[in-house]
Amino acid sequence: MDTKELTGAEITIRCLQEEAVDFIFGYPGGAVLFIYDELFKQDKVKHILVRHEQAAVHAADGYARSGNKAGVALVTSGPGVTNAITGIATAYMDSIPMVIISGQVPTPAIGLDAFQEVDTVGITRPCVKHNFLVKDITELATTIKKAFYICATGRPGPVLVDIPKDVSQEKTKFTYPSNVVMRSYNPTSKGHPGQLKKAMQLILGSKRPMIYTGGGVILSNAAAQLTSLVQMLNFPCTNTLMGLGGYPATDKQFVGMLGMHGTYEANMAMQQCDVLIAIGARFDDRVIGNPKHFFNKDRKIIHIDIDPSSISKRVKVDVPIVGNVSHVLIELIKLLETSKEKTNQTALKSWWKQINQWRERDCLKYDRKSPIIKPQMVVEKLYKITKGNAFITSDVGQHQMWAAQFYKFDKPRRWINSGGLGTMGFGLPAAMGVQFANPKGVVACITGEASIQMCIQELSTCKQYNLPLKIINLNNRYMGMVRQWQEFFHGNRYAESYVDALPNFVKLAESYGHVGMKIEQPSDIESALKEAFGLKNRLVFMDFITDQTENVFPMVPGGKGLSEMILV
């Protein structure tokens, strides 16, 4: 224990060091100047200077998702915090562990409408797992410890610590608690043995089983356990948008992503199965559509999730199991291995026959001979060139869905996207965070000309830190998903969805010191990708001019059920 007194700013940095934080993404300002001063005096915690606070949080988010470690962001008071909100809400919706440290005006000025003051705890409350305002310096270290503990345990999520400027300047003795005990926060991790037995009985008695998994499998690092379970049972498996990579996409038991833009076979199997095993997923509206249409009286549902409030929220389940997905799956596998009863092989065989018939529908087909670049082809070629080994981030819209459908993720934490909040502008800053967490990894951001412009300023950050990202811009001159909905549901009235006055992306990239490429012919896709990925130390912005009229299929229209897909 140090007997010397440290300032709040020193304590903050010491806490980050104790938590083995290697990168912190941020932007300085008045209220955090003492903290920045301490960052300057050390080199254990490396600060990454972004160009907008939203990007700081997205970068910390990408770092956490790909690196399996809490991300950390540092922003100043007032506009620093309001700019960060979109990033915080993004992380909250996808349950990403993160600590955000924000500066606040000095305590005597709080509530007096001081310069750059906002009620940070109030304004962030609905989009954080928890937040703190530290008014007393003697509570600073414990509070930061709690923030790291809360953000990563139970159902993860962002936790914000608001530090007034005077608190960062005052002094006290520093001790970092080795652990925290909170009477009001004790997340469950082990599943209830009785419930596990019930689940096993349903599994063994099933004739048309289906395993449906989400982001919880990724977050609890349960991909290996899930793969064992699926393969020992020979059941079909589908992943949600957030769950891709939880089960190897190239395996024959994988029936593709499900949901609004899921495969025909995945959606049909979800609708018609007799036992549904939901793992770390939450039956959200983009996944099962209308719960009334989803309802099937002949189907029993087992739901494994760490968050009790996710269970029976939209869909009533028969066997709820609250616990950490990874722990529960280990227990379930043990039970199944020692069980004398076995699954019904005859029924399973005819179920697979049915699924394979659905597969023959080839729901992801598109015109491969088109003279105009088809966006799907770009993703397919990207998959081929990177041998499926890249980290892929995306923004939000059509390109995101094509990335999810056509890039086959065999490993977890390789697919980084904003699933819950659907934040345009996420892709590029998230890719920066991914690259910091995986310095040797190949990182590509699949985006569109509308999304990329929402955080385009980060090209400057990429230059400063020499991040060799590859940006795949699927440029169809439209906010594609908006245009698609307008075509289907609003009588082809393309209200404000045309993206006019686009910059010359090649020159734009070059002006930031990067390499720009424009690709207009389908025959050039592969060679251009090879060239770009050959430039190992450079960021390459690839502007693919794609078919303006292409739509994402299959599609479950809003309010409909999973089997009511529009097919190509």
Added chain:
Amino acid sequence: MENEAGALSRVAGLFSARGYNIESLTVAPTEDSTLSRMTLVTVGSDDVVEQITKQLNKLIDVVKIIDLSDGDHIECELMLVKVRAIGKDRKEIKSTADIFHGRIVDVTDKSYTIELTGTGSKLDAFLETMERKSILETVRTGASGIGRGERILKI
């Protein structure tokens, strides 16, 4: 829940964010000054109440929740009501207050202020016996609740 600044707004914020109703809400510190006890009255189907309970449990500041209506419980609310009381009405109001075990806690030559405790429906019944136009002001605390008999909420 933890007796922390902001704990109340986390609860209130949860209800408005998720579209749940708050019929009434009372909160004050307990004999343990680090803890506050809140009684919250809401209405909803069993599914909705289950979801509300789960969502409240997720709040870090919430230590423990019980649904009092799951078993026998005592519910009590305090009301202060100021009524116009002139001439022969004064006697009648006084006797009505007595019937309801109310206490007159303040008097002027034109008004009574009556303190009344009990269930919400008892307080409603009292207000109904008063003539609408004679009621000058009412203040109600909302219900506080506790389990009956040995049933206790302890951490």
